[in-house]
Amino acid sequence: MYTSNQVVAAPVTVGRRHLAATSGRVTSVLVNAGNANCATGQTGIEDCHRSCVAVADAFGCVFDEIFPSSTGIIGVPLPLDKLVAAVPNAVLALGDQIEDAEGFARAIMTTDTRLKTAQESFVVDGRAVNLFGCAKGAGMIGPQLVPHATMLAYVFTDLQASPAELQQLLEPAVDASFNNISIDGDMSTNDTVLLLASGRSGVPLALAAEKFAQALHRICGSLAHAIVDDGEGVTHVVTLSIVGAETHDDAKAIARTIASSPLCKTAWSSADPNWGRLLAAAGRAGVAFNPADVLITIAGLPVFSCGQRAPEFDEAATHAAMSEREYIIRMQIGSGPGHTEFITCDLTHEYVAINADYST
């Protein structure tokens, strides 16, 4: 699954073609960090091709079995020579231990400060099925991935499943995880989530469909949370639980608007129980509702009900609850069936510092 941005990086274009050409067969994943190879024109496409050819040569496979990803600055030509020259050492560094998988996860980090990995295993008829996932991303995070997504996430499993089956499994897992997070709301041109299955467990999907789907949801959920938790300058992780909307889309629109509101995000940075900003942001989400029907709690503490400040509102207690690193803001919009859980974060001095000086 790739970004739905109108502007996509060269590796996204090339990766799509490769998956189409091989019907989803991937031998190697080739990722570089530091340069997005986006807005680099036809040269960028050719550079991406050449990097895939270099890796295919090293592994003795065809070049369209290489799945490319890039993350970093937009609009600067890919330093192809440097990348190609590094391939032999990258090949030598490969291994089948967990340390090796973590080495991959570490190598793709940019402004990330922590390694983001997740693992699951379950047993079917005496045979273990394993999943390992890793992700990078700390800024320009507001993914909206569509099936055919600079957050990069890779999930590897030894389940036996076809590319079409894997795609069907991946979409709901991504929708409930990576598509429901936002750090700065800035959707990247390079977002990608890739699910690869080697089949080496000998366990076919049919024997493990439900267990696998659940494990995949947990892996994606864990990685998505880890991305926000490691977001640029983040000091508070806030889960927006929007319930009672007419539709899920309405609930998501409200969550996304609050998650993108500089006023809400700066208030969270100082544990400021300024719930009026939540209400004002919800009110500009393009969703019709009656403020008199709205109930808001922060970390379980009532702050707004019946069209005004809740009688039980306790500013000191709410401030204390918001001083925790992580808490839930629950907003009941009405009595409809629409709901969502959306993970986001505060906006801090550190975010400004990181992003005011990224390219120069």
Next chain:
Amino acid sequence: MYTSNQVVAAPVTVGRRHLAATSGRVTSVLVNAGNANCATGQTGIEDCHRSCVAVADAFGCVFDEIFPSSTGIIGVPLPLDKLVAAVPNAVLALGDQIEDAEGFARAIMTTDTRLKTAQESFVVDGRAVNLFGCAKGAGMIGPQLVPHATMLAYVFTDLQASPAELQQLLEPAVDASFNNISIDGDMSTNDTVLLLASGRSGVPLALAAEKFAQALHRICGSLAHAIVDDGEGVTHVVTLSIVGAETHDDAKAIARTIASSPLCKTAWSSADPNWGRLLAAAGRAGVAFNPADVLITIAGLPVFSCGQRAPEFDEAATHAAMSEREYIIRMQIGSGPGHTEFITCDLTHEYVAINADYST
């Protein structure tokens, strides 16, 4: 014209009723700063009524000829006693000099650091027609005002015109000015633009329609620019000139997305010519376009063309141009007729500092 937020403050509800009841006749404008009287329930409505009654008593008019506005924190009961007690002194302070008008403009400021006023005069058949406008607002600025808008703006004129005529004149002027600015993208619950005409010039609209419309556009444009220029923590004012889109709405959607992008806004704060962020933000605006057709210039300097970094791109010169307090970013999206001019600003440490500590 009022905010289109789903959540509106008590004075917006009451002001609408008053204008409807009097068919647009206003004797006095009553504004308090520091408390938005929003999300205050029925008590908030009643408090607003009582404040209007107190002012009507002082002026010997009926209470629905009083036009109320509030700006400040949301969700805190209006300190009505304090407000009513201040009315006699406010009445004593009234006058008909420009200093008095500026006194009004100063009294309604909150996080504003500068007085925002604009004046125009023109002569028709030997008679002068005057316009005086003033505005406040520095944060929670992303107005989308609809006819029936915590930016507050008041324009006073001595033209002779009916409320319906004034409404017709105000809408295009607001659309081209206040509705085309954004500081943080957070639409307020209290935004209001009011145009009042006393008729005292003796000049009927029919004799001055074009001159008046032009003067009104300049007044609104000047105040809208002044709001961004005095925006919370602003160090750079950026005009986004989006041209060549299919429709004006498409152009506006792209401008608004760039203006709300934390990555674009932090880059502007350090004069960072990271044009990739402009392109990525445009790409998530919900508007279809071909990146290969896009041309971007910053302060007239080419940065992106033909799908890649412009050959003429000069990082040092672009950085120098962006070090000016004010400049234009022009983005040609294609060859359509849609265009817009949108005024916005950078996102700085100071913005975070101001808004992290507003309520507590």
